[in-house]
Amino acid sequence: MKQYRFCSPKAIYSLLLLLVIVCSSMNTPDATMRRADKAYAKADFAEAAEWYQKALEKDPNNVQALYRLGISWLELRDPRKAKLCLQKVYELDPKFGQKVIVNLAEALHQNYEFEEAKKYYQQEIYSTGRADWNYVEVIRKRIDECNAGQALMVQPSVAQVVNLGAAVNSKEVEYVPVLTANDSVLLFTAHDAPEGPEQIRISRKVKGEWQPSKEYLPAHDTKRGHAIVTISPNGNQLYTYAAAEGLRSFDQTKGAWVNPKPLPIPLSQLANETSVHITEDGTFAFFASDRPGGFGGLDLYVSQRFPDGTWSAAINLGAAINTAYDEDAAFVDSKTKTLYFSSRGHNSMGGFDIFKATMRDGTWQNVQNVGFPINSPHDDLYFTLDRNRTSAFFSSDRPGGMGSQDIYQIVLLKK
Numbered sequence: 001m002k003q004y005r006f007c008s009p010k011a012i013y014s015l016l017l018l019l020v021i022v023c024s025s026m027n028t029p030d031a032t033m034r035r036a037d038k039a040y041a042k043a044d045f046a047e048a049a050e051w052y053q054k055a056l057e058k059d060p061n062n063v064q065a066l067y068r069l070g071i072s073w074l075e076l077r078d079p080r081k082a083k084l085c086l087q088k089v090y091e092l093d094p095k096f097g098q099k100v101i102v103n104l105a106e107a108l109h110q111n112y113e114f115e116e117a118k119k120y121y122q123q124e125i126y127s128t129g130r131a132d133w134n135y136v137e138v139i140r141k142r143i144d145e146c147n148a149g150q151a152l153m154v155q156p157s158v159a160q161v162v163n164l165g166a167a168v169n170s171k172e173v174e175y176v177p178v179l180t181a182n183d184s185v186l187l188f189t190a191h192d193a194p195e196g197p198e199q200i201r202i203s204r205k206v207k208g209e210w211q212p213s214k215e216y217l218p219a220h221d222t223k224r225g226h227a228i229v230t231i232s233p234n235g236n237q238l239y240t241y242a243a244a245e246g247l248r249s250f251d252q253t254k255g256a257w258v259n260p261k262p263l264p265i266p267l268s269q270l271a272n273e274t275s276v277h278i279t280e281d282g283t284f285a286f287f288a289s290d291r292p293g294g295f296g297g298l299d300l301y302v303s304q305r306f307p308d309g310t311w312s313a314a315i316n317l318g319a320a321i322n323t324a325y326d327e328d329a330a331f332v333d334s335k336t337k338t339l340y341f342s343s344r345g346h347n348s349m350g351g352f353d354i355f356k357a358t359m360r361d362g363t364w365q366n367v368q369n370v371g372f373p374i375n376s377p378h379d380d381l382y383f384t385l386d387r388n389r390t391s392a393f394f395s396s397d398r399p400g401g402m403g404s405q406d407i408y409q410i411v412l413l414k415k
Contacts, residue, residue: 032058033065045072063089063096071103077378077399079110101127102139109350110377110399112153114146121146142350145377149349152372160411161373164393167210168203169402175395176228176382177407180235183386186393187216188407189227198227198242217257233280239263247273247287266303266314274298275382277330285311286330286339296324300341320364321357328352329382333389339364340383350377354394374410 036051052069055062070085086104089096105120121143125136168174168188178187186203190213202216226240229247238250238257247268250257262268267276271291278285283305288298299322301314321327323345329352331340337359342352346367353375357364369375370383378398385392392410 033062036065036068040068040072043075045075048072049076061092063093066092067096067100070107074103074107074110077110077397077401077404079107079399082107083111083113105142109142109146109149112149112377114149114153118143118146145348145350148347148369149372149377151347152349152369152375155371157373157413158371159374159413162409162411163401164210164407164409166402167212169406171403173403173405174201174407175405177384177393177395178228178230179384179386179393180231183388186210186407187228187231188213188395197225200226200228200240229275230277232278233282237278239276239278241274247276264311266301266311269314272298275329277332279332280334284332286317286332287314288326288328288330289314295319295322297326297344298328300327300330317364320367326352331383331385333385336389340370340385342379342381342383349375351379351397352381354380354383379405 032051032055036048036055039045039048039051049069049072052065052072055065056069059065066085066089070082070089073079073082073085083104086100086107089100090104094100101120102124105117105124108114108117108120121139125139128136128139163169168186170190172190172192174188174190176189179185180187184205186205188201188203189198190201191198200216201213203210203213205211226242226245226248229239229241231238236252238252240248240250242248245262247263248260249263251259253259263273263276267273267285267287269289269291271289273287273289273291276285276287285303285305287301287303289301290298294316300317302317303314304312306312316322317339321339321341323343325343325345327341327343327345329342332338333340339357339359340354341357342354344352346353346355347369349369349372354370355367356370357367360366374380374394376396376398378396380394380396380398383392383394390412392412393407394410395405395407397405
């Protein structure tokens with residue numbers, strides 16, 4: 001018969017004591033900070049925030065934990081929490097971290113506390129001096145954005161902004177809304193945050209409600225990894241964007257999207273072309289490109305389709321529209337001759353704001369910020385108007401959404 005040897009009570013006690021010591025060491029402040037710092041280094045800010053909060057439970061004045069928790073909250077689009085952390089860092093040690101002042105200013109800016117944000121931005125300029133003139137210009141731009149935010153916030157509201165909810169949005173990323181079929185079908189792009197293969201999804205409106213979205217194209221389809229950009233007015237061409245391939249078009253044949261091909265010159269010209277909009281009559285293409293000869297960053301261009309299907313040379317929309325910063329995501333309402341687009345320049349209150357301009361005497365004039373609450377200190381992009389011109393859709397990474405970026409509806413208020 002096989003004999004078994006049992007540990008003595010003393011040995012068992014020693015083993016349990018060792019286990020307790022090991023487990024306790026895993027929760028020491030140093031171990032907690034190591035876990036937090038490791039997550040922070042991987043840009044996993046949600047996990048980093050969790051561990052930094054645990055570290056602060058043991059040491060509320062841990063400046064390193066407070067600072068990195070504040071940055072994590074900024075990355076997670078929670079400027080209110082970021083502000084509280086960074087304010088405490090500033091009170092404990094104003095010189096901690098090379099950018100603590102500007103990060104605090106950024107948190108205040110994103111939280112619509114424009115006047116306070118300007119004070120810290122100005123302080124950052126004083127501390128920098130002329131050592132880095134380009135950086136000073138960046139900070140001055142941020143002050144201009146705060147001034148724009150203050151001016152826009154006091155204007156009468158022109159619309160109500162509504163999150164489209166769980167039928168369309170998720171805890172991840174949704175953007176580029178495209179309306180089709182008399183505004184009863186919504187196509188959009190989704191992907192896992194922070195990175196992930198893009199997937200085109202579809203939601204249908206039934207009795208005034210958007211239904212839970214489904215994958216529009218099969219997972220094995222060659223268009224997986226492409227973001228939708230637009231659909232041609234006749235519904236026969238699908239336009240997509242992929243970072244490695246740029247803008248491409250697909251033809252519809254028997255209900256399937258086939259024949260993928262890059263957009264022709266001049267719509268694609270060995271540069272970064274990120275978006276395209278085809279006007280309702282199919283005659284003009286408005287697109288964004290960073291090709292040489294522009295005003296800076298992405299510029300908006302227009303090209304006219306000839307009867308034989310070829311396109312004219314692209315024309316830059318000029319200084320009235322384009323700035324030294326990025327302009328993207330054009331949408332044209334042909335009936336009212338209004339161009340909508342997003343820009344980091346003009347009088348943006350921060351990030352991309354949505355603007356509009358009207359065509360008069362052959363030129364685009366009177367560029368206007370469409371105002372608050374449509375715009376925010378965050379990125380507001382991909383404006384698209386419904387056929388009745390009573391509502392519109394766009395995407396934004398503003399706080400309060402369901403995920404990193406959500407799709408919103410604009411309900412235009414009657415004047």
